Amino acid sequence: MLSEAVQDYLKSIYKLSHASQAGEMVTTSLIAERMQVSAASATNMIKKLAELRLLDHTPYQGVELTPTGVKMALEIVRHHRLLELYLRQSLGYDWDQVDAEADRLEHAISEDFEDRIDRALGFPTVGAHGEPIPSKEGDIAVHNYRRLADMAEGERCWIRQVSDRDPALLRYLDEHGLILGTEVEIRERAPFRGPLRIAIGVDREHHLGLEAAEQIYVEIAAA
Amino acid sequence: MLSEAVQDYLKSIYKLSHASQAGEMVTTSLIAERMQVSAASATNMIKKLAELRLLDHTPYQGVELTPTGVKMALEIVRHHRLLELYLRQSLGYDWDQVDAEADRLEHAISEDFEDRIDRALGFPTVGAHGEPIPSKEGDIAVHNYRRLADMAEGERCWIRQVSDRDPALLRYLDEHGLILGTEVEIRERAPFRGPLRIAIGVDREHHLGLEAAEQIYVEIAAA
DNA sequence: GAGCGAATTTAGCCATGACTAAATCCAATG
DNA sequence: CATTGGATTTAGTCATGGCTAAATTCGCTC
Incomplete structure (x- = not known):
C-alpha cells in the first residue's frame, strides 16, 4: 500500500x-x-x-x-472525483468546498466504499467540475475542450469543465450562473489581456476576467 | 490538532x-x-x-x-458512531462492516462533514450497534442495560446494544434475526458456562453461546 | 569560454511512532 | 522475607517525511 x-x-x-x-x-x-x-x-x-x-x-x-505511476495516479484521481461528486450530490456541498473535503477523504476510503458511491451516483463518467472520472481499469476519457480564453468574438460554446484549483473562482461562477452546461457567446474581446464580454443564454451579459476564462473549458456549440 | x-x-x-x-x-x-x-x-x-x-x-x-482526555475521546467516538450509522443507513453497509470503514474515515472527516451526516440521519442519539452517540458538546447518555448473559430463566427483554468488536458475531446475529429491538425470553440457562436457550418473539427458539450473550446488552421488558 | 543566477541536489537535522532487547518493578509464593 | 515470573519501563534503533544550509549544475549572457 x-x-x-x-x-x-x-x-x-x-x-x-x-x-x-x-x-x-x-x-x-x-x-x-x-x-x-x-x-x-x-x-x-x-x-x-x-x-x-x-x-x-x-x-x-x-x-x-511511468505507466505504473500513471495507473496509480488514476486510481487516486478516481477516488477524488467520485468523492467530490458524492459530496455535491448526496451531501449538498457547495462547488468550491468539495475539493478540500475530497482531499481529506480520498486516502481513507476502501474499494468497497468506492464501489458503493459509484453505484449510488449511477456510475458517472464526469466529476463535479466536469473532469473525466477514470474507470476502475484505469481508462480515462479524453475531452477535446478549448479554453474559454481562446475563443474568438462571436463564437458560442457550452461550459464543460472548470479548474478546481481556485475555490473563489468556483464560488463566483456558481453565484453568477456560470455552471456546467451553460451556453455562452463571446460578445467582445479586449485586445490584449483585458476581460471578455460574454452573453449568457439569451438575455444576460457579463464581464469575465481573462484569468478566469483561462480556467474554463468549453465545447463549441453547433453554428 | x-x-x-x-x-x-x-x-x-x-x-x-x-x-x-x-x-x-x-x-x-x-x-x-x-x-x-x-x-x-x-x-x-x-x-x-x-x-x-x-x-x-x-x-x-x-x-x-483526564476530563480533557474524555472530551477528546468523545469527539472521536462521536465521529465514529455517526459514520457507522451513515454507512449503514445511506450506503447499505452490513452490520459487521461499518466499524472497520468508520475506523478509516473517522480521522479524515471535517466538522462540516460531521454536521451534514448528523443532519442527514436526523440527529440520531444511538449508533448502529445501539451505543449512545455523544453530543457535539461532549455529553453522552448513560444506558442502564444489563448483559443478556446475566438474565435469569423466564425473564423477557429487548436487545438494545451489541458490542462492535466481533464482526463474526454481528454477522451471526443479523442472520438469525437478533437485531436491535428484538424481544427475547430466556427459556433455559445451562447451569455453568453452557449456552442459553432463548425464545425470539413468539414462535422461534435459539441456542446462544454464553460468550455471545456477554456481548449483548438488553433492557428488561415490562412484566 | 568565463561567470552569474536560479534551480536542483546533497548533507545533515528533527519529530513521530513503531520496534527489540535489557532492565526494573511488583505481587504472589514458598 | 527472599525469590521469581509477568508486567512495565527504559534504552537504543529504524523508517517516513518534513526542514535548512550548503554545494552543485545548467542555461544564459557577455
Whole structure:
C-alpha cells in the first residue's frame, strides 16, 4: 500500500503533467510549489518515487510518470472525483468546498466504499467540475475542450469543465450562473489581456476576467 | 490538532475504561493488545498523552483519562458512531462492516462533514450497534442495560446494544434475526458456562453461546 | 569560454511512532 | 522475607517525511 504522502505526490504530478505541454517534463519546483513543501523535500520524494519505478527522473530536468505511476495516479484521481461528486450530490456541498473535503477523504476510503458511491451516483463518467472520472481499469476519457480564453468574438460554446484549483473562482461562477452546461457567446474581446464580454443564454451579459476564462473549458456549440 | 495515532489511543483507552469496572485503571498491556502494538510502544504513547494532560499515568499501575482526555475521546467516538450509522443507513453497509470503514474515515472527516451526516440521519442519539452517540458538546447518555448473559430463566427483554468488536458475531446475529429491538425470553440457562436457550418473539427458539450473550446488552421488558 | 543566477541536489537535522532487547518493578509464593 | 515470573519501563534503533544550509549544475549572457 502506497503511503498517503506518495499518493499525494503522484496525484499532483499527474495533474501537473496534464497542465503542461505534451512531452514537457514536470519540474521539481513545480511539484514543491503544488505540494507546499520545500524543493529539497520534493527532491527527496522524487528519488523515492523513482526507486519505486513510479516515475523516471532526469536529474536537473524533471520527472515523468511511468505507466505504473500513471495507473496509480488514476486510481487516486478516481477516488477524488467520485468523492467530490458524492459530496455535491448526496451531501449538498457547495462547488468550491468539495475539493478540500475530497482531499481529506480520498486516502481513507476502501474499494468497497468506492464501489458503493459509484453505484449510488449511477456510475458517472464526469466529476463535479466536469473532469473525466477514470474507470476502475484505469481508462480515462479524453475531452477535446478549448479554453474559454481562446475563443474568438462571436463564437458560442457550452461550459464543460472548470479548474478546481481556485475555490473563489468556483464560488463566483456558481453565484453568477456560470455552471456546467451553460451556453455562452463571446460578445467582445479586449485586445490584449483585458476581460471578455460574454452573453449568457439569451438575455444576460457579463464581464469575465481573462484569468478566469483561462480556467474554463468549453465545447463549441453547433453554428 | 491531535495526530491520528493520539486519537486512536484515546478512543481505545476510553472504550477500555468503560469495559472495565468503575474506578479500575486501564493497564499498559490492555492498551497494547487493543492497539496491536508492543507494550513498549504503548508506554511511549502513554507518556506522550500524560505530557499532553490527556490522561494521568501511575507508573506500573495504569492510566485514567483526564476530563480533557474524555472530551477528546468523545469527539472521536462521536465521529465514529455517526459514520457507522451513515454507512449503514445511506450506503447499505452490513452490520459487521461499518466499524472497520468508520475506523478509516473517522480521522479524515471535517466538522462540516460531521454536521451534514448528523443532519442527514436526523440527529440520531444511538449508533448502529445501539451505543449512545455523544453530543457535539461532549455529553453522552448513560444506558442502564444489563448483559443478556446475566438474565435469569423466564425473564423477557429487548436487545438494545451489541458490542462492535466481533464482526463474526454481528454477522451471526443479523442472520438469525437478533437485531436491535428484538424481544427475547430466556427459556433455559445451562447451569455453568453452557449456552442459553432463548425464545425470539413468539414462535422461534435459539441456542446462544454464553460468550455471545456477554456481548449483548438488553433492557428488561415490562412484566 | 568565463561567470552569474536560479534551480536542483546533497548533507545533515528533527519529530513521530513503531520496534527489540535489557532492565526494573511488583505481587504472589514458598 | 527472599525469590521469581509477568508486567512495565527504559534504552537504543529504524523508517517516513518534513526542514535548512550548503554545494552543485545548467542555461544564459557577455
